[in-house]
Amino acid sequence: MAGDRDTLLGMGFDSARVDWALRATGNRGLQPAMDHILEHDGQPVPDLGTVTESKAGGARTDAMDVDDEDADALQSLGATATTEVEAKSIKCxxxxxxxxxxxxxxxxxxxxxxDQFEESTEEIKPLTEEEKKQKLEELRERLAAKRAAKAQEEIKEQKAAEALRRKAGKDMNKVKEDLKVKQALQEAEQKKREKIEDAKAKAAVKAQIEADKKARAEKFAREKAIRDGLPIPGEGAAVPVAAARAAVATPSSFGVAGKDYQETRLQIRMSTGGQPYTTTLRSEAPLREVAEYLAGQNLNVDVDTVAFAQHFPRKTFDRLDFTKSLKELGLTPSAVLIATVP
Structure with a gap:
């Protein structure tokens, strides 16, 4: 009915849902339509052109119809068609x-x-205006309660989602902070190791430089003392000038007379220039061992072709001297050799 439809529209219901309710309830009144809207709230509105089959098997709302052809036949025989008593309702x-x-x-x-229904002749009285108002109020309250419950549920879901999002964000931030701290510790440890290694390397270089300077100074002092016939620094008793000159004239007696040195400190310079090589060998070691040492330090040196010479006293060593010891060649306790590579 237009009045029921306007009333439902006035309550704020969608027109398509109102039409669906009125048609589904057979326009039986406001109350069935409101019940239908309430029960099907949230469900999609179907195509009103479809027909819904009834689950109440065998139940009928209209009087039993008489087939038109049978009615015509009965009228031609002078008889009238009879109908059953009209059903007013359906009873479970x-x-x-x-x-x-x-x-x-x-x-x-x-x-x-x-699933057991039957037709009934009992007629359900229509609602009075007071009953309609009461039903409308009840419907509104139920709808409001349902919407409020739905809103509360949505709020709870939103809060739960927000809590999960915040927790995930906190966990991610914690992971990032831990990673930064770990990286910072690793970098600090690496820098510390690098500083220690640099300090060790610098100390080693400094120590080597000092040792080389000291060795050169000692060597220079010894050579100068020998040349001048003065006592050799650090060797104890003074050496007479005549003895020093005799030692210079005789290589086998080089050094302090009567002293047996177990080691010989050598400084080897290349004839082509460059940084000298300094080493300490046994006094009994042959000159060939000096050549082998130099070949290990300089790839351009061949043990079989390298030649050695001495500026003071001036002397050139031949291949036969390679089998003689440093002591026999008068190179103890220290000497400066010039190496020549052909």
Missing amino acids: SECGKIFRNTALANFHAEKSGH
């Missing part, structure tokens, strides 16, 4: 409830699981 045989139409009976069958 299991619980005794009475419904205005098939749609409401179907709804009851879906909710309760009952």
Whole structure:
């Protein structure tokens, strides 16, 4: 009815949902339509062109129709068609409830699981205006309660999602902070190791430089003392000038007379220039061992072709001297050799 439709529209319901409710309830009144809207709230509105089959098997809302051809035949024989008493409602045989139409009976069958229905001549009285108002108020309250519950549920879901998001963000930030701290510690440890290694390398270089300077100074002092016939620094008793000169004239007696040196410190210079090589060998070591040492330090040196010479006293060593010891060649306790590579 137009009045029921306007009333439902005035309550704020969608027009398509109102039309669906009125058609589904067979326009039986405002109350069935409101019940239908409430029960199907949230469900999509179907195509109103489709027909819903009734679950109340065998129930009928209209009087039994008489086939048109049979009616014509009866009239031609002078007889009148009879009809059964019109059904006013549908009754559930299991619980005794009475419904205005098939749609409401179907709804009851879906909710309760009952499937035994029958037609009834009992007529459900229409609602009074007071009852309509009361039903409308009840419907509004139920709808408001349902919407409020839905809103509360949505709020809870939003809060839960926000809590999960914040927790995930905190966990990610903690992981990032831990990673930064770990990287900082690793970098600090690496820098510390590098500083220690640099300090060790610098100390080693400095120590080597000092040792080389000291060795050169000692060597220079010894050579100068020998040349001048003065006592050799650090060797104890003074050497007479005549003895020093005799030592210079005789290589086998080079050094302090009567002293047996176990080691000989050598400084080897390349004839082509460059940094000198300094080493300490046994006094009994042959000159060839000096050549082998130099070949290990300089790839351009060949043990079989390298030649050695001495500026003071001036002397050139031949291949036969390579088998003689440093002591025999008068190179103890120290000497400066000039190496020549052909």
